[in-house]
Amino acid sequence: MNTAATNQTPLAPSTETPSAVKPLKPLKIGNVEIGFPIVQAALSGYSDWPMRVIAKRLGAPYTICEVMLDEFLVNLKERKRTSHFLHISDEEEPVGGQLMGAEPDQFAAGAVKLVQAGFHIIDINFGCPVKKVLGRCRGGFHLSQPAVALEIIQKTRDNVPSEIPVTVKMRRGIDDTEESRDQFFEILDGAFAIGVDAITVHGRTVKQRYVGPSKWEFLKEVKQHIGDNLLLGSGDLFTAADCLAMIDQTGVDGVTVARGAIGNPWIFNQARALAAGKPLPDPPTLHQQKEVLLEHYRLAEELYGPDRVGRLMRKFGIKYAILHPEHDAVRSAFVKVANMDQWKVALDQFYSADGPGCHPNGKMHKAQSSNQHCG
Numbered sequence: 552m553n554t555a556a557t558n559q560t561p562l563a564p565s566t567e568t569p570s571a572v573k574p575l576k577p578l579k580i581g582n583v584e585i586g587f588p589i590v591q592a593a594l595s596g597y598s599d600w601p602m603r604v605i606a607k608r609l610g611a612p613y614t615i616c617e618v619m620l621d622e623f624l625v626n627l628k629e630r631k632r633t634s635h636f637l638h639i640s641d642e643e644e645p646v647g648g649q650l651m652g653a654e655p656d657q658f659a660a661g662a663v664k665l666v667q668a669g670f671h672i673i674d675i676n677f678g679c680p681v682k683k684v685l686g687r688c689r690g691g692f693h694l695s696q697p698a699v700a701l702e703i704i705q706k707t708r709d710n711v712p713s714e715i716p717v718t719v720k721m722r723r724g725i726d727d728t729e730e731s732r733d734q735f736f737e738i739l740d741g742a743f744a745i746g747v748d749a750i751t752v753h754g755r756t757v758k759q760r761y762v763g764p765s766k767w768e769f770l771k772e773v774k775q776h777i778g779d780n781l782l783l784g785s786g787d788l789f790t791a792a793d794c795l796a797m798i799d800q801t802g803v804d805g806v807t808v809a810r811g812a813i814g815n816p817w818i819f820n821q822a823r824a825l826a827a828g829k830p831l832p833d834p835p836t837l838h839q840q841k842e843v844l845l846e847h848y849r850l851a852e853e854l855y856g857p858d859r860v861g862r863l864m865r866k867f868g869i870k871y872a873i874l875h876p877e878h879d880a881v882r883s884a885f886v887k888v889a890n891m892d893q894w895k896v897a898l899d900q901f902y903s904a905d906g907p908g909c910h911p912n913g914k915m916h917k918a919q920s921s922n923q924h925c926g
Contacts, residue, residue, distance in 0.1 A: 589612075686841060
């Protein structure tokens with residue numbers, strides 16, 4: 552049994568702009584210089600090339616692609632319809648490739664495919680809480696079987712070139728039982744012993760999915776447990792102030808912003824401003840939002856083609872709507888979009904006149920978030 556203390560004062564996201572900010576230590580994962588320690592997490596169905604490029608331009612120092620299955624990667628053929636999964640560009644460097652699977656040898660082979668595609672860091676997903684993923688012994692399921700989890704990590708580390716960092720994404724366990732806690736720490740300690748370069752921990756259990764608060768106090772405990780090993784935190788990061796608060800309250804070396812970055816790529820530059828001791832910047836104006844919305848669509852059309860992009864962009868428009876004063880009406884307009892002409896009609900209707908935008912409401916973000924995001 553792990554004997555680290557469990558009775559701690561609950562920590563929580565910040566509701567205020569920090570009055571005094573401690574200098575943030577630059578983040579370095581293996582030999583990859585990241586710099587600013589607030590990065591964009593992998594998001595299934597979202598963190599494709601257009602989203603990552605937009606985030607990079609607006610202050611994200613490092614982004615991670617949406618999770619891919621090892622089986623899919625091993626059998627992947629060069630086809631236009633699937634080429635977007637491995638599409639990266641010089642502009643977004645460095646970028647991480649996240650992988651999920653069940654069988655250690657196939658997992659390692661999939662990791663090699665990501666290296667060959669040009670990803671700079673390989674991230675192992677042991678955190679996805681989606682039911683169908685768990686049913687296939689993938690993602691968060693591995694937190695219940697430390698021996699298999701550690702074999703996956705070992706074989707991945709053995710097969711990935713030594714100069715490419717390997718990281719792991721975990722949740723704080725399958726559930727809140729003592730057995731689950733012990734399994735978490737067995738995997739955590741074993742992963743660092745094998746030689747992973749960093750571990751990201753989401754403060755919810757797999758069983759929780761996205762219900763209930765993320766336990767930041769657990770992240771503090773883990774950081775105290777692992778000492779100088781690199782720990783990134785995740786969970787309930789919906790504003791720039793949340794990001795700095797997690798680092799300050801828990802001592803983690805950095806944070807990965809997941810749902811809080813969908814539709815709000817400005818969160819990264821806002822966090823940079825707060826970290827520099829400056830006031831929280833005003834939210835993007837409607838014209839600034841319109842410019843990004845048009846560019847996001849353009850990048851997506853470049854990647855997917857005009858026939859597929861319209862419906863794929865709906866989910867992004869819905870999230871961007873959170874920053875608009877008339878968010879409900881804007882959201883309804885984006886739901887109906889099927890092509891660039893209709894996208895422009897929605898923009899002309901709601902973004903033609905400039906005006907102040909809104910900072911995101913964390914409660915609204917949580918209400919609109921799907922349980923289908925892996926992480």
